[in-house]
Amino acid sequence: MHKHVQVMHLCKTPVFTLVGYSVIGFAMYYFTYDPWIGKLLYLEDFYVMREYRGFGIGSEILKTLSDTAVKNRCSSMHFIVAESNKASIDFYKRRGASDLSLQEGWRLFRIDKENLLKMSAEE
Numbered sequence: 876m877h878k879h880v881q882v883m884h885l886c887k888t889p890v891f892t893l894v895g896y897s898v899i900g901f902a903m904y905y906f907t908y909d910p911w912i913g914k915l916l917y918l919e920d921f922y923v924m925r926e927y928r929g930f931g932i933g934s935e936i937l938k939t940l941s942d943t944a945v946k947n948r949c950s951s952m953h954f955i956v957a958e959s960n961k962a963s964i965d966f967y968k969r970r971g972a973s974d975l976s977l978q979e980g981w982r983l984f985r986i987d988k989e990n991l992l993k994m995s996a997e998e
């Protein structure tokens with residue numbers, strides 16, 4: 876990574892990457908728990924500005940996240956990637972990620988506000 880690129884935690888959970896005083900990338904994460912595998916680091920969002928991609932900044936952010944996960948006794952890091960985002964899928968796979976949808980058949984679900992309200996209003 877370029878010498879004047881800095882990966883830092885500006886507040887508790889996001890990791891920001893700076894060049895001088897400019898933010899050029901970030902990762903947003905939180906800790907969560909799974910009854911079978913224990914504490915996890917959940918990577919909610921991860922982004923490096925287009926013109927700074929391919930210089931190892933994303934890898935450096937992942938290293939910081941891995942370090943944070945290990946220091947906080949997490950057993951793994953979870954995240955979702957759109958099937959169409961092949962470049963990112965390959966990026967993660969080259970760093971040891973396994974595809975749980977393929978291997979274990981997991982699918983992502985959502986209950987929207989309308990249905991939450993409906994259930995919440997039920998007697």
Ligand SMILES: CC(C)(COP(=O)(O)OP(=O)(O)OC[C@H]1O[C@@H](n2cnc3c(N)ncnc32)[C@H](O)[C@@H]1OP(=O)(O)O)[C@@H](O)C(=O)NCCC(=O)NCCS
Nearest residue numbers: 921922923927928929930931932933934955956963966969
């Ligand atoms: C995924 C992402 C964060 C990676 O960041 P990055 O700083 O480019 O990461 P790196 O430079 O460490 O590695 C990128 C890899 O792509 C290759 N690459 C080369 N040129 C590239 C370019 N212009 N753009 C992206 N990747 C490039 C690198 O060689 C490297 O290959 P490697 O896996 O063999 O090391 C970044 O591409 C991104 O923000 N993508 C859009 C948002 C996104 O899809 N986020 C993930 C959603 S879950």
